[in-house]
Amino acid sequence: MPAEWEPHRGTWLSWPHKEASWPGKFGPVPAIFARMVRHLADHEEVHINVAGPAMELDVRRLLSDEDANSGNVFFHYNPTNDAWCRDHGPIFLQRRQGNQSDEAIVDWNFNAWGGKYPPYDLDDVVPTRIAKELGLPVFHPGIVMEGGSIDVNGKGTLLTTEACLLHPNRNPQLDRQAIEGYLRDYFGVSHILWLGDGITGDDTDGHIDDLTRFVDPATVVTVVEDDPADENYEPLQDNLERLNRMTDQDGRPLRVVTLPMPRPLYYEGQRLPASYANFYIANGVVLLPTYDPDPDEQARATLQSLFPT
Incomplete structure (x- = not known):
């Protein structure tokens, strides 16, 4: 598993939509995410999980308001329960042999931090959905890990x-x-x-x-x-x-x-x-x-x- 600071192609985000995760404070959250995307997209690709075309359109409007580099932003129709992609998203693995580098994704079970915030069925399958889209092999350890x-x-x-x-x-x-x-x-x-x-x-x-x-x-x-x-x-x-x-x-x-x-x-x-x-x-x-x-x-x-x- 590479370190976070190593050069990489892009960042994955799951777009926020669950108001209960920011009780009484959700209003500014999407715009803050858009600002994050603006800063990231100046340096690398940004891949965003959204529920479908309607959410993509809403997010594109927010990114336009922030003058984000839309040429570096890519949308993926992976519906989620919540926005915490560092925890439920794919973990990419690399195997370097000479000048060749092979990639794979590991997909741990996800249970929303010990079952605290159900449902989490959509989040649990995000890594495998992404692996399928990217054509990468995926490993399933079969235990819970974020x-x-x-x-x-x-x-x-x-x-x-x-x-x-x-x-x-x-x-x-x-x-x-x-x-x-x-x-x-x-x-x-x-x-x-x-x-x-x-x-x-x-x-x-x-x-x-x-x-x-x-x-x-x-x-x-x-x-x-x-x-x-x-x-x-x-x-x-x-x-x-x-x-x-x-x-x-x-x-x-x-x-x-x-x-x-x-x-x-x-x-x-x-x-x-x-x-x-x-x-x-x-x-x-x-x-x-x-x-x-x-x-x-x-x-x-x-x-x-x-x-x-």
């Missing part, structure tokens, strides 16, 4: 969390050793690193993409909370301590760079899982969520130093 629950450095090392992959709402029949076997067999990795818990309010049960990310083969960024009274302080300190003891696939210590946490954000009394680790690396651009001016700038400057071009 793309946001793992991160790789492209050299054989994979990061994940105990909170998510060992949670009984995913694969209760499997222990850590069995899950590691699936990770090795279907991602082609040789070295697996386990962090502990995720941040408060994260209904994915602790996805790694909210915590710690590879930014090059030897470097990770990880979020830390500075306030000892904050409920995220201890789990994030534990993760930081683990990372400082970890090595890559060749036994070399990881370089660990910290990112701040934004101030706590709440909706109807529930803390939201806001995190600067939930960025996306495209060709020549990094998309970073923002929440709070001072830590926003600190996070932006940190990532800018790690991705200078």
